[in-house]
Every structure is written in C-alpha cells, then in structure tokens.
Amino acid sequence: MNTNSNLYTVIYTTLIVVVVAAVLAFVSQSLKGKQEANEKADTISQMMTAAQFGAKAEFQKMGNKAVLEKYAQEISQAFTVNTKGQKVRDLDLNKVYSPSELKKQNYNIKGQGEAELPVFIFKNGITVVPVYGAGLWGPVWGYLAFQQDGKTIAGAYFDHESETAGLGAKIKDDPEFQHEFVGEQAAFEGADQQDLTKSRVFEIVKGGAPRNADGTSVIDDKIDAITGATMTSQGLEKAIDAWLGAYSNYFLGISAKRAAEEAANQSVEE
Amino acid sequence: MDAKLKETILNPIFKGNPITVLVLGICSSLAVTVTLKGALVMALSVIVVTGISSLILSLLRNTIPGRVRIIVQLVVVAMMVILVDQILKSFEATYAIDKQLSVYIGLIITNCIVMGRIEAFALGNKPWPSFLDGIANGAGYGMILLIVAFFRELLGSGTLFGVDILGRLGYVPNNLVILPPFALILLGCIVSVQRSTQKDLQEK
Numbered sequence: 001m002n003t004n005s006n007l008y009t010v011i012y013t014t015l016i017v018v019v020v021a022a023v024l025a026f027v028s029q030s031l032k033g034k035q036e037a038n039e040k041a042d043t044i045s046q047m048m049t050a051a052q053f054g055a056k057a058e059f060q061k062m063g064n065k066a067v068l069e070k071y072a073q074e075i076s077q078a079f080t081v082n083t084k085g086q087k088v089r090d091l092d093l094n095k096v097y098s099p100s101e102l103k104k105q106n107y108n109i110k111g112q113g114e115a116e117l118p119v120f121i122f123k124n125g126i127t128v129v130p131v132y133g134a135g136l137w138g139p140v141w142g143y144l145a146f147q148q149d150g151k152t153i154a155g156a157y158f159d160h161e162s163e164t165a166g167l168g169a170k171i172k173d174d175p176e177f178q179h180e181f182v183g184e185q186a187a188f189e190g191a192d193q194q195d196l197t198k199s200r201v202f203e204i205v206k207g208g209a210p211r212n213a214d215g216t217s218v219i220d221d222k223i224d225a226i227t228g229a230t231m232t233s234q235g236l237e238k239a240i241d242a243w244l245g246a247y248s249n250y251f252l253g254i255s256a257k258r259a260a261e262e263a264a265n266q267s268v269e270e
Numbered sequence: 271m272d273a274k275l276k277e278t279i280l281n282p283i284f285k286g287n288p289i290t291v292l293v294l295g296i297c298s299s300l301a302v303t304v305t306l307k308g309a310l311v312m313a314l315s316v317i318v319v320t321g322i323s324s325l326i327l328s329l330l331r332n333t334i335p336g337r338v339r340i341i342v343q344l345v346v347v348a349m350m351v352i353l354v355d356q357i358l359k360s361f362e363a364t365y366a367i368d369k370q371l372s373v374y375i376g377l378i379i380t381n382c383i384v385m386g387r388i389e390a391f392a393l394g395n396k397p398w399p400s401f402l403d404g405i406a407n408g409a410g411y412g413m414i415l416l417i418v419a420f421f422r423e424l425l426g427s428g429t430l431f432g433v434d435i436l437g438r439l440g441y442v443p444n445n446l447v448i449l450p451p452f453a454l455i456l457l458g459c460i461v462s463v464q465r466s467t468q469k470d471l472q473e474k
Contacts, residue, residue: 003335004336013341020346027357031359038360038361038365042369064362165305166304228445
C-alpha cells in the first residue's frame with residue numbers, strides 16, 4: 001500500500017486523532033471524580049489551615065476522608081455576600097469554592113461585574129474568606145481567617161500555581177510567613193469603593209517589618225515580604241488589598257454590630 | 271540478553287546520556303530539580319512517556335505516512351503526557367506533587383528526548399528494543415535529574431526528600447542554589463566529570 005498518498009494520509013491522521021481523543025475523553029471522565037475529590041480536600045485543608053485547626057502537612061497526612069469529616073464537624077455556615085456587605089445566598093456546606101470560581105469573582109472585583117464573595121464561618125466563630133490575584137508566573141490565592149471582631153487576623157494560608165520554588169513558593173511552603181499574619185489587623189477603612197484594586201487594607205513591606213528581639217514579628221499590621229520574591233509579595237499584597245477591599249463593608253458591618261451590642265450590654269449593666 | 275540490546279539499554283544511561291552528552295531536555299532539568307521528590311516524580315513520568323510512546327510509534331512505524339510523521343508522533347506523545355498528568359492528579363499520594371510540578375509535567379511534550387528518541391530510534395527499530403531504548407533514555411535523564419536535585423535540595427534547603435539534614439547542623443540554606451542558574455553550573459560540573467573520565471567523549 002502506498003503510505004504516501006493524500007487519501008491515506010488524511011484517513012490515517014483522522015483515525016489517529018479520533019482514537020487519541022476517545023482514549024483521553026474516557027480517561028478524563030473516569031478519573032474526574034477522584035481528581036475533584038482531591039481538589040476539594042485540598043481546598044478544605046487550606047481553609048482549615050488558615051483557621052488554625054492544624055498545619056497543612058497534618059491535613060495532607062490525614063487523607064481526604066478524614067479532612068472532609070473534620071470540616072463537616074467544624075463548619076457552621078457558608079454564604080456569599082456582595083461588595084455592599086449584604087448576604088446574597090447560602091452555600092452548600094458539602095461543596096467548596098474552587099480556585100477557578102475565585103478567578104471568576106476576581107474579574108468581578110476588578111470591576112467587570114457584580115461580585116459575589118464567599119464567607120465561611122466555623123463553629124468557633126472564626127470567619128474565613130478567600131483572596132485571589134496574580135503572582136509572578138501565575139495566579140496566587142489563599143485564605144484569611146478573622147477573629148469574631150471581624151478585624152483581627154486569626155491565621156492565613158496561601159497557595160499558588162507556579163511561583164518559583166524556594167522563593168515565591170514560600171508564600172505556601174513557609175509556615176513562618178503565614179504565621180506572621182496572626183494577630184495583625186486589617187484596615188478595612190482603607191478600602192476604595194470606586195476601584196477596589198486601589199484599596200489599601202493590608203501591607204506587605206520589603207526590607208523587613210520590625211521584629212522583636214527574639215525574632216518574632218511585631219504586631220504592627222505589616223508583613224515582611226519574602227526576600228527574592230518581590231513580584232510574588234507585591235502580587236499577594238494586591239490580591240489581599242483588592243479582596244479585603246471587596247469584603248470591607250461586610251467586616252465593617254460586623255465590627256459596627258459588635259460595637260453596638262457592647263454598648264447595649266453596658267447600658268443594661270448600668 | 272544479546273550484546274546489541276544491552277548496548278541499547280546501557281548507552282543512554284552513561285556514554286550517550288541524553289542530558290550530558292546529547293544535551294537534550296536541559297530546560298526541565300533546570301526547572302524541576304529544586305527538590306528530590308519533584309525530580310523523582312518527573313523522572314518516572316518521563317520514563318513512562320518515553321517508553322510507551324516509543325513502543326506505540328514503533329508498532330505503528332510501517333503505517334505512518336512520511337509527510338505527517340512528526341505530527342503523528344506529537345499526537346501520541348501528547349496523549350501519553352496528558353494521561354500521566356491525569357493519573358498523577360487522581361491519586362491522593364501524588365496530587366500534591368503534581369500540583370508542585372504544575373506545568374512541567376505538561377511540558378514533557380516539549381522535552382526533546384521524547385521526540386528525539388522516537389525519530390532516531392523507534393521509527394527504525396522493532397517494538398521491544400524501541401521500548402527499552404525509551405525506558406533507558408528516560409532513566410538516563412532521570413539519573414542526572416536526581417543527581418542535580420540531590421545537591422540542590424541539600425544545599426538550597428538543607429533537606430533530602432523533605433527530611434531536615436543540614437538545617438540541624440546550623441546550615442543556612444543558600445538561595446542561589448535554588449535558582450535555575452545553579453542547576454546549570456551543577457550540570458556543567460557533571461558534564462565535566464563525565465568527559466574527563468570517559469576519554470572517547472573528549473573532543474580533539
């Protein structure tokens with residue numbers, strides 16, 4: 001047979017492509033469930049790490065099933081809010097908000113539509129919200145956990161798609177960097193409602209935020225940027241600023257409500 | 271085992287190593303050698319991809335139209351790479367490592383070793399030797415990857431396979447080692463050692 005004729009070539013390539021496409025479609029469909037389960041457990045363990053239920057490595061060792069069980073035990077409510085701080089709808093507690101959904105909301109925050117932002121509240125009163133933005137090579141995202149006052153950060157966890165290992169990747173791999181966020185306060189008043197990307201809610205500074213004599217970071221609402229990863233640090237700061245800017249009305253609402261409650265309690269006591 | 275087959279297996283690992291002698295697949299050897307674990311998974315993935323694509327294309331070699339043979343190779347290699355990526359993503363144990371390697375698993379498609387061995391060997395040889403040739407070239411690539419990753423993880427993070435080794439002794443990790451240029455320097459050292467010990471590789 002002449003393998004160089006036009007007809008043969010066309011039929012041959014068509015056949016190869018169809019066969020390969022069928023194999024890939026089959027494999028993709030049959031593995032989809034497992035992959036989604038992995039992604040879900042990963043996202044949940046990131047949120048729980050931020051909320052200080054344990055270290056990320058511990059969750060990884062626990063296995064998917066145990067992670068989901070622990071989440072089901074601890075989560076209290078999940079819903080979405082708009083940038084005005086009003087609740088939009090409840091979220092299914094069995095589902096997670098994947099990074100691809102965060103990406104969608106990130107476009108909205110940048111002013112392309114009405115943002116609908118997820119809020120996760122755990123039974124111990126800690127509120128976890130996501131942030132999402134651009135690092136050096138690809139997207140960076142993460143979760144910030146807030147104390148009941150709606151202002152003080154209880155913990156943080158960050159992840160990335162392709163930051164440089166050992167440098168930018170430290171936002172994920174360096175627990176010390178994440179630990180620096182604990183106790184700092186977000187300045188929600190710095191949100192720019194006209195253009196959320198111009199908000200100044202949180203600072204990651206180069207050249208070292210002041211440190212205590214024993215090397216621990218001072219609670220001064222500033223985070224030490226990662227050495228050698230200027231772009232990743234800046235990207236993360238912008239992501240946090242824009243997203244917390246978008247959440248500002250929600251959290252300011254919580255603070256105001258708490259202040260009012262406290263005032264009411266005091267007047268009752270008197 | 272006959273001598274020719276033995277040569278097929280041993281040559282790519284030492285004398286004809288794809289990285290140090292043929293200088294193929296350099297890019298990924300700079301990118302994924304920051305940690306040993308990443309390098310190991312990458313090496314195994316490349317071994318699977320080179321081995322099985324060589325086997326498939328060797329089986330098809332007499333039917334492939336000459337004019338589109340590169341495209342057919344590319345389709346088969348791409349399929350294998352996507353399969354490997356999908357499988358890594360599906361297991362709990364490998365999910366995290368696949369995330370860490372991110373785009374580099376996908377970029378095995380562009381690794382010159384894969385297409386290079388198919389073009390140079392699999393299209394002209396029987397399936398079994400082609401399969402072995404693919405495996406051996408993947409192994410030769412993987413070996414260099416692991417050597418580079420050993421030094422980079424040890425000096426750059428003070429750990430091996432994530433276990434703290436030098437940090438305990440008060441070693442301060444060297445950031446330069448983590449950056450790709452150091453991998454190139456290391457690779458140069460390996461090439462230099464290899465050439466000085468194997469006289470027939472030296473250029474006159």
